[in-house]
Amino acid sequence: MYPVSNAFLTAVKANTRKYYWTGRITTTAETVYEFDQDDMVKGSGYITSQCCGSTEIELGTVYAAEMGISLFSEINRYTLEDAKVELFYHLQVASGSYERIPMGIFEVSEANRKAKCLEIKAYDYMVRFEKAFTSLESIGNAYDFMVLCSTACEVTLAQDRATIEAMPNGTENLSIYSDNDIETYRDVLFYVGQVLGGFFVINRAGELELRKYGNTPVLTVERKHRFSSSFSDFITRYTAVSSTNLRTQIAEYYALDPxxxxxxxxxxxxxxxxxxxxxRQQLCTNILNDISVVNYVPFDSDTIGNPALDLGDVLQFTGGQxxxxxxxxxxxxxxxxxxxxxxxGVGKNPRLAQAKSKNDKNISGLLNQIEAGRIGIHTFTNASAFTVTDTDTKIISIQFATSEDNHAQxxxxIIVDVDADAVTKTATAEGDVVIPSVAVDEPEPVDPDNPEVIGNTEEQTVSVSLPVSWSxxxxxVVHFIFEFNEQTVDIHQPEETWHSGKHTILLYYPIENVVANYTNTFNVYMRVTGGSGTxxxxxxxxxxxxxxxGADAAWDGKIDLEEQVTRFQIGGNLAVRSFTFTDGWEIDELVKREYTDSKSGRSGIGGFAMPVDVNGSNV
Structure with missing residues (x-):
């Protein structure tokens, strides 16, 4: 409730009251237009605001308030784009003076000119947070995220750091992972509001304010102050919270006793x-403690009006029903x-919702990304090169889950560069060699006592056999094995026989009988005999x-560490210069079946960071 004097509270409950409304329009060019109740078309002005939907209490909500009014004014409607509208309520108190309270600051979204008046519709600064959230990963406490949003969207915070950090979960470090459904800064505020166990509004000064539900009445509404009213026959109260763990895909349930x-x-x-x-349990328990104060009777009432009332105010009704x-x-x-x-005031009936809530706590949580009937596709790509020989090597591993029993595909x-082993072959070359006949004229003998034997020879055929070898x-032979939930698929194991060179193989396997709400793992192993494949x-x-x-993102097996040490002193005047320690580890999980880690680089040891070369591995 907006702070007002006791005289105001007395006057607003009187059988008669004297009041009036005023306002101010400030354009982006800093032109100011003042108006009063005589400038307003009777019955045209309104302010609506909400912090929940139409059926139940919610946490983290970021609803924008709406204002509409028609003015007898000649203001150029084209100058009202993003103009600021302020409204004020003036009530006469017992002393005869008027007490003024602000009713909010709004930005014009529409300005329509009619024959005799100007229609204006405006919203508060909450719409400024409807801006694309550009940070993929962030870390900090709740107030850090509030500062991030308010700075980016140019909205002042109503509370300081000490106030927010004094709340349960206010000092806890929170992180946003890269794969999330956050699109705007308004989404960020929604999740921050949930963690803090409250909801966000833009207050009357145009500041972002976190409010929580309470149980102490700020005002009593008597029967004579109501034109009509309706009250439910049940009390809305919460004794448990449920939050889905994205990693385990389980809806974790935290409850009070009873x-x-x-x-x-x-x-x-x-x-x-x-x-x-x-x-995580402590965070959810703190949220449960905040929401457990809700013990409200839902209602709907037309009253004489108290403009000092705000969203979240607790009221006590008396008289009548x-x-x-x-x-x-x-x-x-x-x-x-x-x-x-x-x-x-909205709220659910615990008797009607009890069966559903008790059933939910025993059912695995379904991810927001999972929608029944929608086709989900989850991909895998190897982040490092590997070489496969005659050992079964895991080359693909995908974890996934479904929200219902069905099948998957x-x-x-895979593009494999095959290096086949060279083969040496031997053979025997056999054939016939033909020696042709030769005819020579007989010369006169030089030595009659020793004549030369020269004459005709006949054609001859000689059989020849020679051993031959070459490389x-x-x-x-490239062999693939499928494994589903640690069970090898024996009936279908693709195999190809390739020469050296690059080859491409397409793999397919229908996965039947996928159990709902269970983490399934599908692996593919590869083996090469008679060579190697890269x-x-x-x-x-x-x-x-x-x-x-749904599926989890795979870890690439890399860990990078970096530590920076600033300049410091030892003893008296002996100072050690600042230095940086950088290290890196990589685990080749998809290359070998045994565990392997390797470390390399220069590591600083001792106060003076003496570099030592470290090379090697542990198997």
Missing amino acids: DDGLTMNLGVNPLLQFGLEET ADSNKVSAITSFNCKIGGKMTLK FFGQ EDGEA VAVGGCVASISGQSM
Whole structure:
């Protein structure tokens, strides 16, 4: 409730009151137009605001308030784009003076000129947060995220750091992972509001303010102050919260004892995904403690109006059908300028929702990205090159889950550079050699006692046999094995026989009987005999597709560490210069079946950072 004097509270409850409204329009060119109630078309002005939907209490909401009014004014409507509109309510108190309270600051979204008046529709600064969120990964406490949003969207914060950090979960470090459904700064505020157990509004000064539900009434509304009213016959109260863990895909359930009320479903909050299990439990328990104060009777009432009332205010109704021992909270209002003020408080019936909430706590949480009937596709690409020989080597590993029992399909394409072992071959070359006949004329003998034997020879055929050997490119056999949930698929194992060179193979396997809400793992192993096969970076692509599916991103096996040490002193005047320590580790999980880690680089040891070369590996 906006702070007002006791004289104001007395005057606003009187049978008659004297009041009037004024306003101010400030254009982007800093031109100011003042107007009063005589400039307003009677019955045209209103202010509406809400912090929940139409059926139940919500956490983290970021609704924008709306203002509409028609003025007898000749203001150029084209100058009103993004103009600022301020409204004020003036009430005469017992002393005869008027007490003024602000009713909010709004920015013009529409200005329509009619024959005799100017129609204006405007919204508060909450719409400024409807701006694309550009930070993929962030870390900090709740106030850090609030500062990030307010700075980017040019809206002042109503609370300081000490106030926010004094709240439960206010000092906890929160992280946003890169794969999330955050699109705007308004989404960030929604998740921050959930963590803090409240909701965000733009207050009357145009500042972003976090509010929480309470149980202490700020005002009593008597029967004579109501034109009409309706009260539910049940009390809305919460005794449990449910939050989906994206990593385990389980809806974690935290409850009070006895657990006989409603369950507040937080869904998949990106700020609640990192950290230890104990930290997550503490965060959700603090949220439960905040929401457990809700013990409201839903209502709907037309009242004489009290413009000092705000969203989240707890009221006590007396007289008529109201139960004076119960309280209600304002979750929406419609304030008519010069007319009635409609107040409303929503809430679910615990008796009707109990069966559903008790069933939800035993069911695995479904991710926001999973929608029944929608086809989900999750891909895999190798981040490092690897060489496969005659050992079964895991080359593809995809984890996935579905929200219902169905089937999925695996597709893969692998480009393999095969180096087949050379093969030596031997053979025997056989054939006949023909020696032709020779005819020579007989000369006169030089020595009659020793004549030369020269004469005719006959044609002869000689059989020849020679051993021959040579080396040529061999053939490598490439074998693939599918494994689903640690069970090898024996009936279908693709195999190819290739010579040296680059080859492409397409893999396919239908995955039947996928169990719902269970983490499934599909692996592909590769083995090469008669040579080796090398797959370059990005040479192995695969996907699993199916209905109602979710998957976790794969870790690339790399850990990078960096530590910076500033200048410091030892003893008296001995100073050590600043230095940086950088280290890197890589685990080749998809290359060998045994565990292997390797470390290299220069590591600083000792106070003076003496570099020491470290090379080697542990197997």
